[in-house]
Amino acid sequence: MTTVALRPATMAQALTRALRDAMAADPAVHVLGEDVGALGGVFRVTDGLAEEFGEDRCTDTPLAEAGILGTAVGMAMYGLRPVVEMQFDAFAYPAFEQLISHVARMRNRTRGTMPLPITIRVPYGGGIGGVEHHSDSSEAYYMATPGLHVVTPATVADAYGLLRAAIASDDPVVFLEPKRLYWSKDSWNPEDPQAVEPIGRAVVRRTGRSATLITYGPSVPVCLEAAEAAQAEGWDLEVVDLRSLVPFDDDTVAASVRRTGRAVVVHESGGFGGPGGEIAARVTERCFHHLEAPVLRVAGFDIPYPPPMLERHHLPGVDRILDAVERLQWEAES
Amino acid sequence: MTTVALRPATMAQALTRALRDAMAADPAVHVLGEDVGALGGVFRVTDGLAEEFGEDRCTDTPLAEAGILGTAVGMAMYGLRPVVEMQFDAFAYPAFEQLISHVARMRNRTRGTMPLPITIRVPYGGGIGGVEHHSDSSEAYYMATPGLHVVTPATVADAYGLLRAAIASDDPVVFLEPKRLYWSKDSWNPEDPQAVEPIGRAVVRRTGRSATLITYGPSVPVCLEAAEAAQAEGWDLEVVDLRSLVPFDDDTVAASVRRTGRAVVVHESGGFGGPGGEIAARVTERCFHHLEAPVLRVAGFDIPYPPPMLERHHLPGVDRILDAVERLQWEAES
Amino acid sequence: MTVMEQRGAYRPTPPPAWQPRTDPGPLLPDMRPYRVLGTETAAQADPALLRRLYAELVRGRRYNVQATALTKQGRLAVYPSSTGQEACEVAAALVLEERDWLFPSYRDTLAAVARGLDPVQALTLLRGDWHTGYDPHEHRVAPLCTPLATQLPHAVGLAHAARLKGDDVVALALVGDGGTSEGDFHEALNFAAVWQAPVVFLVQNNGFAISVPLAKQTAAPSLAHKAVGYGMPGRLVDGNDAAAVHEVLSDAVAHAREGGGPTLVEAVTYRIDAHTNADDATRYRGDAEVDTWRAHDPIALLEHELTERGLLDEDGKRAAHDAAEAMAADLRERMHQDPVLDPMDLFAHVYAEPTPQLREQQDRLRAELAAGAEADAEGTGR
Amino acid sequence: MTVMEQRGAYRPTPPPAWQPRTDPGPLLPDMRPYRVLGTETAAQADPALLRRLYAELVRGRRYNVQATALTKQGRLAVYPSSTGQEACEVAAALVLEERDWLFPSYRDTLAAVARGLDPVQALTLLRGDWHTGYDPHEHRVAPLCTPLATQLPHAVGLAHAARLKGDDVVALALVGDGGTSEGDFHEALNFAAVWQAPVVFLVQNNGFAISVPLAKQTAAPSLAHKAVGYGMPGRLVDGNDAAAVHEVLSDAVAHAREGGGPTLVEAVTYRIDAHTNADDATRYRGDAEVDTWRAHDPIALLEHELTERGLLDEDGKRAAHDAAEAMAADLRERMHQDPVLDPMDLFAHVYAEPTPQLREQQDRLRAELAAGAEADAEGTGR
Ligand SMILES: Cc1ncc(C[n+]2csc(CCOP(=O)(O)OP(=O)(O)O)c2C)c(N)n1
Ligand SMILES: Cc1ncc(C[n+]2csc(CCOP(=O)(O)OP(=O)(O)O)c2C)c(N)n1
Numbered sequence A, B: 001m002t003t004v005a006l007r008p009a010t011m012a013q014a015l016t017r018a019l020r021d022a023m024a025a026d027p028a029v030h031v032l033g034e035d036v037g038a039l040g041g042v043f044r045v046t047d048g049l050a051e052e053f054g055e056d057r058c059t060d061t062p063l064a065e066a067g068i069l070g071t072a073v074g075m076a077m078y079g080l081r082p083v084v085e086m087q088f089d090a091f092a093y094p095a096f097e098q099l100i101s102h103v104a105r106m107r108n109r110t111r112g113t114m115p116l117p118i119t120i121r122v123p124y125g126g127g128i129g130g131v132e133h134h135s136d137s138s139e140a141y142y143m144a145t146p147g148l149h150v151v152t153p154a155t156v157a158d159a160y161g162l163l164r165a166a167i168a169s170d171d172p173v174v175f176l177e178p179k180r181l182y183w184s185k186d187s188w189n190p191e192d193p194q195a196v197e198p199i200g201r202a203v204v205r206r207t208g209r210s211a212t213l214i215t216y217g218p219s220v221p222v223c224l225e226a227a228e229a230a231q232a233e234g235w236d237l238e239v240v241d242l243r244s245l246v247p248f249d250d251d252t253v254a255a256s257v258r259r260t261g262r263a264v265v266v267h268e269s270g271g272f273g274g275p276g277g278e279i280a281a282r283v284t285e286r287c288f289h290h291l292e293a294p295v296l297r298v299a300g301f302d303i304p305y306p307p308p309m310l311e312r313h314h315l316p317g318v319d320r321i322l323d324a325v326e327r328l329q330w331e332a333e334s
Numbered sequence C, D: 001m002t003v004m005e006q007r008g009a010y011r012p013t014p015p016p017a018w019q020p021r022t023d024p025g026p027l028l029p030d031m032r033p034y035r036v037l038g039t040e041t042a043a044q045a046d047p048a049l050l051r052r053l054y055a056e057l058v059r060g061r062r063y064n065v066q067a068t069a070l071t072k073q074g075r076l077a078v079y080p081s082s083t084g085q086e087a088c089e090v091a092a093a094l095v096l097e098e099r100d101w102l103f104p105s106y107r108d109t110l111a112a113v114a115r116g117l118d119p120v121q122a123l124t125l126l127r128g129d130w131h132t133g134y135d136p137h138e139h140r141v142a143p144l145c146t147p148l149a150t151q152l153p154h155a156v157g158l159a160h161a162a163r164l165k166g167d168d169v170v171a172l173a174l175v176g177d178g179g180t181s182e183g184d185f186h187e188a189l190n191f192a193a194v195w196q197a198p199v200v201f202l203v204q205n206n207g208f209a210i211s212v213p214l215a216k217q218t219a220a221p222s223l224a225h226k227a228v229g230y231g232m233p234g235r236l237v238d239g240n241d242a243a244a245v246h247e248v249l250s251d252a253v254a255h256a257r258e259g260g261g262p263t264l265v266e267a268v269t270y271r272i273d274a275h276t277n278a279d280d281a282t283r284y285r286g287d288a289e290v291d292t293w294r295a296h297d298p299i300a301l302l303e304h305e306l307t308e309r310g311l312l313d314e315d316g317k318r319a320a321h322d323a324a325e326a327m328a329a330d331l332r333e334r335m336h337q338d339p340v341l342d343p344m345d346l347f348a349h350v351y352a353e354p355t356p357q358l359r360e361q362q363d364r365l366r367a368e369l370a371a372g373a374e375a376d377a378e379g380t381g382r
């Protein structure tokens, strides 16, 4: 085993590095979006790319999200691999028709002759004090759209690895970047041959025996924190980071819940019609006779995302997770 | 009890009647959409309205769904009650930004001072031999959007009653009309004072003791048929027609499942990330200790809607429902 | 900081950054649709081209008639006829080189066929056995597009990509008059102009969007006038005059090929048939209007010109007619064969590799089908 | 039916249905932005109006400076300054009657304030205590709109509704240069023209959409030229010339009020500050460009005119300045008070009546808050 030099970086930096490496490796990779050029994106994720690869490879588009995604479709039809940046979650909505009616379906419509290797980067979620329309968790819409992969990293290393995998994928990938983790820091080595993560595999971030917290993206660190806090109350919680919502890693999730017998799904997105329902339902289908309690959900409320001064009441935090764990019918335990 | 004269009508006719009665009752009600005027809509639901109420009350718009919904927002801001027709499910997608970012949020954004009483009629679902983009089941998107009511009738009487209620509601309602039930016929009386159904109440369409089929819209008749067929195999199935996905009638659904101890959710929409996950999860949360088996789901496949010649393989039919019922772990029964 | 400090110096000049980005004059279309047939310009038209156009128009009309008949015979789920619009359909196909790309809407199977696509493949969507019946790369024809105007940004992106790669490729995108109202029309034209992409937009203004007449769709002087708002030239042409449409489109394609950027062409034409076989046009228009347009029929216009100039005799007409009948007979025969379908295809192309979830569903359907086949064999069934 | 039977008669006339729907001539904007200050036209301007504009500009600039300062003091989450654009903001507010409606974007809190809205209420969105800080009906100011161009169809719908009801109401909608690229811009202008709705669209072309300069946004001769594609007049005006903006907008509002339909006005101006306090403008533009615009400052232009004509002396300046300072002091003081927030409001306005599901969530939060308060009181906590 060779020793690899680890370097500290933020998630935003890891994403930039992933884009840069992908562009260097394959001239077909083009970045386009609003303010991705000279400005380097409002979150600076495309910083330096226009300078290094030229404006034809990293292009400031007119402000029109359907136009951005629609032209990316045409570019992909001609063999390019566009990486599109949607500036904020809610500003991807104008592109939904292109996404649902074309991006997700083109391969299928054409019996596989016209795949669309498009990566759609969407900074998502709250916790950054953004005013309305800047903090939506829109993953439920993407999950309900067959033909898309839906991926979201929670660590610096995964940000790099999964984005590389997304760009390398011959299918469209909605790549959800948790805004409030952009500035999270960690040590990681992009030259590690294992740096590129296959899409579709969940990972157990913390092992435990009492119950499983199933989560992804911005809620992963919160769940890890909750697991630490739970230790003090005598619960040994396992934390599964899904990483990929589509495809869904049933095996990893079900194996964990079969071990622990209890589960809570945690996400920031609204609960009703959100990802948690799907996850709880499929876990229950697979682990029914192992479950000591129904799979519970801790999610954002079913309300439009709150204004900055109230968002802390909305976001699933440690206490709310622990409350749910407490409701997992421990009395039933013999 | 007064005797009421029942008249046979199709669901499409009941919807027309609901629009006409609502327009006659309240001059603020305006219908707008593509081809809703002289043509009477591609499904003839607005037949005769332009003639009776004038083109200012029933207006053919330019072809631009965001424009239709966006101008409806402005009309509602000025006190009108627009009823918008989206020509087909997939053609509502261009209006998603207006829907999610404005229609669903305006009341909340303005602390209740600017409610938007808009009804958005969306013919949805398959089974009519439509070419691509004409048969989507898009209810998962609407369910995941707080601020909307999501309603869908399965009977002629409900089509009338729920559409009247939707138009009367001070909140935006996405009114999903099951395309393949447009020509379903039944007897009903619009003058019956109970004709207007409150939004948010599920109804038990068939009582049974063995298991509950939870369904809505186009799948209701299929479930009733399945229940009849099941009788022969010794299962006495209850069928719950949700009618309203938002708000969700937890009480009626949970009461049924507590009685029967088993449940299958049936819908045409794709399974993954579809309504069934939410429904199964919330039923399980509420009825865990009454359940003899996990709540199962019978749904469309997780694929883009098939071409007409293959759609019968995709749509949940009687056999698939009975197969699911069979998997409800009857052996476990003492 | 006070207000006074913030304020700038005094310079009562015009706003510093402003200058017209383009001279609008050359972008504006003429106020009358450009015509060739029946005018003096016709004398300059290439006889070979006119004869070719004639043969294609006759074939195109026959194709429309045949496809409409197939709906009545239950062989097509639906058919949006381009009867009356054949000059546009045919010219759109003929002005392109092999390496160029065509972006058709649902109404433009004829353009795809005129470009070389097998008519049966072109009709697959409308027969209902699959969404797209051909490999788009083969004849460089994008999938027939149903959601209005959504194909336009695709054409722009493809043309832009080709230019970035240094390839000499032009994209021609078709859209209806109604489709110009969609946001995607606007966004596509804007991107095309900003990027100077080699793309040509052809609006077939056939007077209606299903039942909605043009006057309820736009208040613009013409749809071609929209071009100026994007900084591209707009051209207005008689869409039933095949020679005129061919010339205007050829010029636009050449302009794009030379790096001149996009053009918006509005072809004024008329939808002689109903929107589709499922539509009842009598609900929104009278016969009289249709008749005025029948008198301006694209085939009649061209036939008259060719006959007048001695370029077409009865034999020539018969030859075109016979070729059209042969195509129709072949189409009829092949469309009367049931397509062979495999339900398992439903899962084959959703992703490069089916997800584990799709694999499960695939297995379930396979088992169902096997059980069904067995039951059928045994003459039983639930 | 054969092809021959299908074909129409011969009539080599122009396409029957086609006629220009409007004469494009009068719709086209002039090629230079309209100016009043520093030109001969200025002499005809109403002195009272010019003085009023001056006072408002000074107040507006002070408001921008104050709001920017509040971001540094942590009292605003974010502030998109309209420094340099005050002439547009103020004129937009002043040309409207009480009963008219204003549709601002996120950058237009100043227009809302100039229309009479309490500055603190106008800043609620940007402070972050709620999404909209005022009842839109009170001053007929729609909620500040963040998703680009989405407010434009709202303005059209409202104006159309008012006209249908027989009310004399005009809507004025503000949008940025970047926002003109969005599909909603297109759809809104098209609906407005087809419906002849009494609405005026004011594009503040401030040169940038965050970092993206106009040349990457459009290739049009001017943004005002887009008007012709909708069949409405386009007007180009020097957006730093308050008298000119006021005149052009007044004309457009009067035109709309008289039933003449919509107008598109492009005001050429410049965003002196960064996009918001969070933006770093040095990444995409140089000081030199900003300086040329500082020299074309809207206050300086007007002040020079007024001074030259003896309409403004030092006392007058002082009075305007003092009024602005008073406004700023009041704003500062009130913005330094913490807003009183009730987390339960999160559930209060999602629907007219909370759903059963929301009621449950509301109860849960209430219990959490009570538990937290108890824990706080006991000095404990998890
Ligand atoms: C986004 C979208 N909305 C609505 C429709 C339904 N629709 C199909 S064709 C049509 C009319 C289109 O008219 P036009 O663009 O003039 O083309 P034509 O049919 O006349 O060729 C409509 C409204 C659609 N296909 N896509
Ligand atoms: C639909 C949408 N996409 C993206 C954004 C993010 N965004 C906010 S302001 C802005 C630039 C807008 O530029 P412009 O319209 O010129 O207005 P200005 O900010 O210059 O006043 C962008 C891209 C948004 N608010 N809405």
Ligand SMILES: [Mg+2]
Binding pocket: C176, C177, C178, C204, C205, C206, C207, C208, C209, C210
């Ligand atoms: Mg048309």
Ligand SMILES: [Mg+2]
Binding pocket: D176, D177, D178, D204, D205, D206, D207, D208, D209, D210
């Ligand atoms: Mg701007």
